[in-house]
Amino acid sequence: MTLGIVMLVHTAFDRAEQMIRHWADAGCPVVVHVDRHVAQETHDAFVTAVADLADVSFSRRYRGEWGMWGLIAASQAASRQLLDRYPQIQHVYLASGACLPLRPVNELKTYLAARPDTDFIESVTTGDVQWTVGGLDRERFTLRFPFSWKRQRRLFDGYVRLQRLLRVRRRIPPGITPHLGSQWWCLTRQTLTAILNDPRRAAFDTYFRQVWIPDECYYQTLARLHTRRLESRSLTLAKFDFQGKPHIFYDDHAELLARSGCFVARKIWPQADALFHRFPSGSQADLEPHTGTIDRIFAQAVDRRTSGRRGLYMQSRFPFMERENGFTAAPYTVLQGFDAIIPDLTSWVTAQTGVVAHGHLFATDKAHFAGGAAVYRGGLSDNAHLRDYNPKMFLTNLVWNGRDRHQCFQFGPADNQAIKWMLARDAHASVWVVTGGWAVSLFCSGKPASAVRSEAARLQQVESRFISALQSPDARSRRHIMTLAEFLGSPVDVLQAIVDDMAGHRATALAQAPVMVNLDGFAVFLQDLKNQGMHPYLAGDFAPVGKVKSLQSQPRKAYVMGKK
Amino acid sequence: MPAGDLWMAYRMRWKRRRFLFRIWRKRRQITPVQDRTVLIKPDMILCFVTLRNEMARLPHFLQHYRKLGISHFLIVDNGSDDGTAAYLAAQKDVSLWSTQHSYRLARFGMDWLGWLQWQHGHRHWCLTVDADELLTFPYADSRDLGDLTRHLDARGIMSFGAIMLDMYPKGPIAEVRHDPTKDPLDALAWFDAANYREKIHPVYQNLWIQGGVRDRVFFTARPERAPTLSKVPLVRWHWRHVYVSSTHQMLPRRLNHVFDRADDRRVTGVLLHTKFLPDIMSKSQEELTRRQHFENSSLYADYHQQLAQGPDLWCLQSQRYTGWAQLAALGLMSQGDWDQDDAI
Known part of the structure; x- marks a missing residue:
């Protein structure tokens, strides 16, 4: 008999009884502390239930509220009782009624017998702890905490603020260095006795009585004074x-x-019957305890809960759209005006970069998904009514569903403009605009300037509103705006930049320039519009009569290696 | 609180009282057939259902919810003629009432169930579902409703939200073969994963979710009329609580706050909707003459006409259902902070 158990119980008494029997059956004496708040009849019934076990006794009851001194008083009294009654005990294990032994007690005994002088208690200095709650780490030891954090939160917070304001600092008793750690420990008789019999114990107790959460620091600090060999882990x-x-x-x-x-x-x-049934399970005699896997799995869960899954809107989480960093789950690219000049833009982009290139997702007739699909991933319909009923949600759903690949779509002044502010504010959007691209579409329609004059005016107005949204102070998307004239000045450079942007700077030089529309006579068309009284200023400056640099790349000559 | 909010809260309070009065006024519309409510013990989780001609689903329905930990079913039978009533009356954990009154005028059964909840639901966790809704939630294969409600109790949370997920077969509905004792999800294995749109309801403050397959196939022209999918099916009941419109919204409004605006801490579930079994065709045919569903039945005539043909709802993007973990991964429901202890 080398191991004794101190068990703190305040609820789930049937499980606690099961645990007591488990320890007692393996020959470990158990001293049980039942919280003073537990009703007397419950307590008595519990005592009767384990009365047949010889080595189980009950200690004086204290009121053990979380974060308060009572828990320490309880474990002190129970430890004292255990050590006094069972002189053969070498290690004392502090457990609770909600603890489940995963391995047979004999394996634990063997493990401890091989390490007779070692105290197992997590004990680290405040500077090294990442997990303290409420921003209180060092201050746990230098302020007073007479109020309950759970029941008297306002008094608790107010008193902390007051002490900070008055710059009150408690003096830490000389000779000790505050340490923190898990409240579940396993100490040697020698260390525990030394803590309980310390001549300065009264002074220490007075000090720790008003420290915050003393059960995370009392033994952790004092064990450092007396230990022969301390392993800082629980x-x-x-x-x-x-x-x-x-x-x-x-x-x-x-x-x-x-x-x-x-x-x-x-x-x-307490209702996890399968766990209580399965454990303890043996046959891992020389296995070192390690928590790596569990740490990793729970770290993922913590990550997800602190930040949510960005860009996902669901029934349990509906973030304020405007306050979010990004509305969407992944970066995507919006191209405006390019498809007027390069008719086959989507297939060219896909061939160059491998991204998913949609057509005009917000066109008035329907959503033009990549490949002409009627239903896109996740069951997203191409129906314009459905899309326009909640266009923002349409876009967030689209990006979420396709978040494993970069997506790009065409946009333009003829499309539904409901998402224009979203495109301006979403940090995930990369928006490339050739202003005046619509003029090329009108030019290509073959109609005379007089026939398209009002349509041109309308498109220009819509586009200019979009541009001013993109240029507003709270716009956070990556925006690249150029006039048609600027783009036509060096189209290949711009396309190279777009491809690099989409491919994440991994793209190589363009394998092949896209086929562009023939713009012979475009300058004259623009001049005609002006003559009709409509000034297409968004298209940029074109020499009034001079020939627009032809975008239809010159027929290549076999011996020219490329001009750029 | 701004004056406008106070005024709204006051109006909602009176609205809730009017609903309670209405429930009380209609209390005699239902007559007990088999009253076993003496079997109800404190802490039992109760299930409330209004149904009509559901023999195709009932055996599996009861089996599903018994396994999840429902101890007693309180069921109102609205004029079934396919043996539903006799089947239910023979079940040891079912209390049965019957009525021939209008389902629509009883707020789609909510007035009848309201009276039962008022009498028997007080302080119980009450699950209110339709016979074609099968609840699932995170860890549903290893934990039951008892575990879930204890978690909610520990958090002081009084209501649990779930989204209705329309399940459909691959191929025309008309060609589905289904055995009532088997899981209907064997036949209806497919669903739409991510075409749902959410917004906050301006009055009731619930998250109003529409979308899914019905929206994609039947309501493309009038998306605002598409069925609401968000529900609050599981509530720690108080006799003063009322459902407003089906189980989509509740009063008091705080019970509608089943979602989180910053993090992802609220555990939520999914109601697998097994509406699209072949009997939907005859039911839709009947509905065209009976007109007992939806507020504005004439608007839905098209919808029922299409359904009566037993259409094919499947498309290339449909997802095959594999279990709760899939729904959680897709973001249709969330584990929230279930696994952590607030009580310390």
Whole structure:
């Protein structure tokens, strides 16, 4: 008999009884502390239930509220009782009623017997801790905390603020360095006795009585004074989330727990029957406890909860669109005006970069998905009514559904403009605009300037509103705006930049320039529009009569290696 | 609180009282057939259903919810003629009422169920579903409603949200073969994964979700009329609570706040909707004359006419259902912070 158990119980008494029997059956004496808040009849029934076990006794009851001194008083009294009654005990294990032994007690005993002088208690200095709650780390030890964080939050917060304001600082008793750690420990008789019999214990107790969450620092600090050999880790597997709340283990965590190799885990869901049935399981005699897998799995869950899944709107999470960093799940590219000049733009872009190139997603007739699909991923319909009923959600759904690949779509002044502010504000959007691109479409329609005059005026107005949205102070998308004249000055450079942008700077030089429309006579067309009283200023400056540099690339000569 | 909000809260309070009065006024519309409510013990999770001619679904429905931990079913039978009533009356954990009154005028059964919830639901966790809705939630294969509600209790959360997910077969509905004792999801294995649109309801403050396959196939011309998919089916009941429109919205309005605006901390579920079994064709045919569903039945005539033909709802982008983990991964529901303990 080398191991004794101190068990703190305040709820789920049937499970606690099961645990007591488990320890007692393996020959470990158990001292149980039942919270003073538990009703007397419940307590009595519990005592009667385990009355047949010889080595189980109950200690004086304290009121053990989370974060308050009572828990320490309870474990002190129970430890004292355990050490006094069972002189043969070498290690004392602090457990709770919600702890589940994962491996047989004998394996734990063997493990401890091989390390007779070692104290297992997580104990790190405040500077090294990442997990403290409420921004209080060093201040736990230098302020006073007479109020309950759970019941008297306003008083608690107010008193902290007051002390900060008055710059009150407590003096830490000389000779100790505050350490923090998990409240579940396993200490040697020698160390625990030294802590309990320390001549300065009264002074320490007075000090720790008003420290915040003393059960995370009392033994952790004092063990450092007396230990012969301290391993700063807890033998009890306990995971905490980003708010400092423990994870609960359910039946479906069985495999995870088995792989951890830890001796004891907490907290276990009291109704997790399969876990209580399966554990402890043996035959891993020389396995070192390790928590790596569990850490990784829970870290992912924590990540997801702190930030959510960005760009996903769902029934449990509906972020404020404007406050989000990005509305969408992944970067995407919007091209305006290019498809007027390069009719076959989508297939050319796909061939160059491999991205998913949609047509005009917001066209008035329907959403032109890549490949002409009627239903895109996730069941997104190409129906214009459905899309226009909630265009923002249409776009966030589209980006979310296709987030494994970069997507790009065409946009223009003839399309539904409902998403223009979203395109301006979404940091994931990369918007490339050739202003006046619509003029090329009108020119290509073959109609005379007089016939398209009013349509041209309308498109220009719509486009200019879009441009001013893109140029507004709160726009956060990546915007590249150029006039038609500027684009025509060096089309290949611009296209190269777009391709690089979409491919994430991995693209190589353009394999082949796209085929552009023949713009012979375009300058004359623009001049005609002007003559009709409509000034297409967004198209940029074109020499009034001079021939527009032909965009239809010159027929290549076999011996020219390329002009650029 | 701004004056406008206070005024709205006051109006909602009176609205809720009017609903309660209406429920009380209609209490005699239902007559008990088999009353086993003496079996109800505190802490039991109760299930409330209004149904009509559901023999194709009932055996599996009861089996599904018993497995999830429902201890007692309180069912109102609205004039079934296919043996539903006799089947239910023979079940040991079912209390049955019957009525021949109008389903539509009873707010789609909510007035009848409201009276039962008022009497028997107080302080219980109450699940209110239709016979073609099968609830699933995170970890549903290893944890039950008892675990879920204890988690919600520990958080002080009083209501649990779930989205209706329309399940459909591959191929025309008319060609589906279904055995009532088997899981209908064997036949209806497909769903639309991500074409849902959400917005906050300006009055009731619930998250109003529309979309899915019905929206894609039947309501393209009038998306604003597409069925609402968000529901609040599981509630820690108080006799003063009322459902407003089906189980989509509740009063008091705080019960509609089943979603999070910053993080992803709320656990939510999915109601697998097994509407598109072959009996939908005869039911739609009947509905064209009976006109008991939806507020404005004439608007839905087209919809029922199309359904009566047993159309094919499947498309290339349809997803095959594999289990709750898939729904959570797709973002249709969330584990939220279930696995962490607030009580410390």
